[in-house]
Amino acid sequence: MTEEFEPTIIAFLCKWCSSAGSDLAGVSRMEYPPNVTPIQVMCSGSVSPLYVFSAFHRGADGVLVSGCHPGDCHYIKGNYYARRKLSLVKKLLEYVGLEPERFQVSWVSAAEGQKYTRVIKDFVNELKPLGPQTKLRRSP
Amino acid sequence: MDKILAKKDYSRWLEKLGSYRIFAPRKRDDVWNYEMVTAPDAERLEDVMTAVPAKGIVFPQREPFFEFAETDDGTRITEILPEGEPVVVFGVRPCEGRAVTLTDDVFGGEFEDHYYWKRRNATTLVGLSCGAPPSPNCFCLSVGGSPHSKEGLDLLLTDLGKTYYAEALTKKGEKLVLEGQKLFTAPGPEDRKAVDKIQAASRKKIRRELSRIENVPAKLRGMFDSPFWDDESMSCIRCGICTYLCPTCHCFDMADEVETSTPLLGKRVRTWDTCQFPDFTMHSSGHNPRPDKASRLRQRINHKFQYFVEVWQKYQCTGCGRCISLCPVGIDIIQVVEKVRDHGA
Amino acid sequence: MVNIDDLKTEAKRVLKGGNVKYIIGYGRASDTWKANPVFLRSPEDVDKLVWDPTCFHNLVRFLVDEKRRKAKEKPPDPRPVGIVAKGCDSRAIVVLLQEKFFERMDVFVLGVSCESTGMIDERKLAGKTAGKDVRRVAFGEDQKFVVETDAGTLEIAASEVLADRCLDCIANVPVISDHLLGDKTKRTVANPFRAVEKMESLSGDDRWSFWKDQLKKCIRCYACRSACPMCYCEECVVDTINFAVTAETSAEEKAQRIKWLEKSPVGSENVFYHLVRAIHLAGRCIDCGECERACPVNIPLRMLNKKLEKEAKELFGYDAGFDADQPALISCFRDGDPEDFIR
């Protein structure tokens, strides 16, 4: 039997909400797949499209950006900017032919450990049938 | 060794060259470029100018030099030389053949460039003499070339309508003819006459001229600090088209491409570079000896019409006209050099 | 019809009065049929001006050079620079004003309407004039171009040889100008996003194989970036050195500079470069199409930028380059921005 494909996910998590949400999932011993490499950022609004492209370029099978729910941003408006910017990133990536499942955005609050695990579980399940991401992967 | 090949036998000849990787100009998205031939039966030769010159085959835009790896036994360096499998390029313009003789000079000498020569020695260049100028900006005659120049080529084909007149110029060229053996026949005296006639006619079809440039190298020496370069470079947008696509430009960059950092694994790679990019000469300190468009245009012209002449006694330009045709803002090397020639007169 | 003499008269007037430092316009060198950028410094220079369907260039790109030059002037010459601008070019000026790259008083805009046609596509024209040497192209009557060749004069319907960018143009009349020439009737385009929609209708894998094949051709000459008036960053992700380096920059800072991609012109690196460029032009690209025209290997770069133009319009009701006072696309938001893609 061949080994099941385990996707690598790079998750840019905002320090104030989603990163705290993932910590909550951890300390509460909620189970979720170990496929995520989290990168804490100060705000979802600080995630440059360059980071997303770079993560795929360096071999991520999926990229997640997660921030505070609208209205809850520590910096008041960061996640609203993120929403605009990342919607364009998502459209562009799909347009060049990247599978839409590979780039996800979520709102996860510091209290939503449960939601975080669900987001990750769903993401991993959606990525598995796609296999490794090779389109944007660095291959000089 | 002069031979005649019927055009209908051209594709059959190509089929016999199974031991070679064959390249020929191919049109894709309205742009001609040398591409690997996969279906010899579809091959035709036309008077076309590719965007990327044939230099890209002997001096590819990317050339890995060696691999470096951190292992338990220390740092391992593994040379990556091209395999040197035989390559034949069809449809090479005579100006490109001449250009290769110039890159030969640069990559030869005291510090012989193994990567270049491995490819160069394995490559057979089959020229096609220009029946009509492949570009409206052709000016080979002005810089010592001609539409049927043999320099640098291994074999020269001249289109005689129903046949090709094939002149094998080197051992490599002869070998190629021998591969096609029975397809080639001995030429008659009328064939040679036809070639001479076509060649004489093709010279007359070249529209552009860069005349009286003997004094240009000396002129350029005196114009280094002239405001002329500011004026001429005003419309330059500092892209790399003129140099990347020049068959004689050879400048390059070397960089380490890291695949994994722990343990370290990667390659040192050569890529084309150009004097037209501002980072080309910029020191680590931020100081840049060629800080503006003026000094970079001057470098391009000086290199081709002064420095190269001083070192090698020839112009580093074979008059293909690519830099003129493809410049997005119409900077015209003929006009720039003519202005240099007439400067202060 | 734009009267070139009117353009010359106005250019002469402002040069004579010393009201402008110089004028960036279109001229033509003796032995070519295509227009080139020219820089007019004295009233006598205005005779160099031409206006024909080969005035492709977006001259606004040279205002970026001007800003750099001005920064070194001692003392700075406060006068504006004159510029001949088509509709699309004028939108580029609006974006640069919006981004406070320069002030309105820094430019004197000689707007020229493209009226009912626009600029030709060289490759399309070559298809119509095979075997002939083109000597001149001029605007004709009834949306036709008059093409003089060595084998006589042809009349070609504009629609057959117009650049795609002009077929999709939504600003044939300059949106900003100090002096406007030509017919001010605005043309409407049924659907400027036809090509993008066609691409969208393909499957993801087909789209990928299209872009993979197209971007594989890229030789990284950066002509697209160089021709673009919006690509004015001092430092670009693709450059090997940060141009903002000074003698004071610390070694660590230089050493820590991220190398996002390799210089090697291979698929993955090319795709990365063009993705970054596309997203950086979101809400800024005014579809002058210069990137595509400059590309020596004919990559349909407009198709990337046009996609984001379409999304900006559909998702956020945003059009770039019409209003210098509106906030930039990604430095603003609305409460009701779509978020159906967010989990």
Added chain:
Amino acid sequence: MGHNVYLPKPAKILEIKEEVGGVRPIKTFRTSFVDGAAFSYRCGQCAMLSVFGKGEVMISISSSPLDKDYLQFSILKTGRVTTALHEMEAGDIIGIRGPYGNGFPLEEWKGKQILFAGGGIGLAPLWGLVHMTLGQREDYGPLTLVYGARTSQDIVFRGELDDLKKKMTVHLSVDVAESGWNEFVGFVAQNVLDKKPSPQNSIAITCGPPIMIKTVIKALKDLNFEDGQIYTTVENKMKCGIGKCGRCNIGRHYVCKDGPVYSWAELKKLPQEY
């Protein structure tokens, strides 16, 4: 085909000495080839040092060709590769290829008195020369070193300079006065003027930051040195080191191959492109 000119040979760092600290630190690296091979070079030549994964940098060899056991490089931390070098430790492996460049025309200098005028890291390319001439003392006339740095903390080869004073004339300077400094205060050019070296049967070699080179040459001219008696070294951005990659040229000269050593008589004829 002979040796592959782009292939560096692995070399081990034997010893690292911190010369100068602070924001513009300088370290001296002693290296030897892993395979024990010898490396013959001339004074004033350079070598391309590789930090694998970071790239290459052209550095002048600061040891004397008379020292056969090691190659020495004194390196100012300034960019990506030199920062990586500064982070290395003794025992680490780097790559070296070379030697490159023309070197000093020592044969022509036999029997002459020699003035070395260096500033800051500019003493590095002179250092091998100083030791070579000292090693062949009888071949040359009096030897004098005029060397300056911003502060006493920025002086390279500090300890060795004290030893050197026993073997030759050494004049040191710092740019601005500081407590405990008993030697000259001012720029190197001023110190040269102050010491009034005679141009009689002399050669002067100057090396350092561009502004220093310029002022020292002016000072030497004021002291009646001929253009042909003054030598300096030039640096430009380099990649290949062998005159092919095309970026370090000054006119027709590739500094990597035809330089870096130029007499002022030659250099003043070349365009100001460095």
